[in-house]
Amino acid sequence: MAELDYRLEQEWIDRGFSMVCGVDEAGRGPLCGPVVAAAVILPTGLVIDGLNDSKKLTEKKREKLFDVICREAIAYSIAEASVEEINETNILEATLLAMRRAILSLPIPPSAALIDGNVSRDFPLPVQAVIHGDAISPSIAAASILAKVTRDRQCAELDREYPQYGILKHKGYGTKEHMEALRTYGPSPIHRKKFIRFLEDEKK
Secondary structure, rough: OOOOOOOOHHHHHHHHOOOOOEEEOOOOOOOEOEEEEEEOOOOOOOOOOOOOOHHOHHHHHHHHHHHHHHHOOEEEEEEEEOOOHHHHHEEEEEEHHHHHHHHHHHOOOEEEEEEEEEOOOOOOEEEEEEEHHHHHOOHHHHHHHHHHHHHHHHHHHHHHHOOOHHHHHHHOOOOOHHHHHHHHHHHOOOOOOHHHHHHHHHHH
């Protein structure tokens, strides 16, 4: 497995963009809850032991790294787009909205951003979309951890509010358990309408 390095960040710094943030999201695929995005500016060259794509880490490791990132980052921000905003547009637009909010909420304004994924339109600063960026850029990997931990914590809160769906276990994804709970109890206000159309299709 290739190690993370600051090559992408350094390329932007060499072009005169001194504050480069990494941006990533969590929660695009689940059937419920908001989509969360984070933006992080790390000191160039900072080595954080164990830093990696959040999907490759255990929950315990992510929680530990969350605190390290918040302590060591030059600046960080976490934002979201609500279920209502996902329903009004679509998950891609809501994800981009959450990412923009995270960037704009940084206490130190960034001069450029590295965005995980392949879409980078309508951002308020120069950006570079990086496919699998959370496995390449330390800044994006750090953002992926902040977003994932925040989203998982939200799922714990949603589980307490709507225990019948088992959200704490599956984090809102369309598992067999979640699908059966939706059929039994129907959707809640936290469910994304476009993601649960199968309920209407099954009635036809």
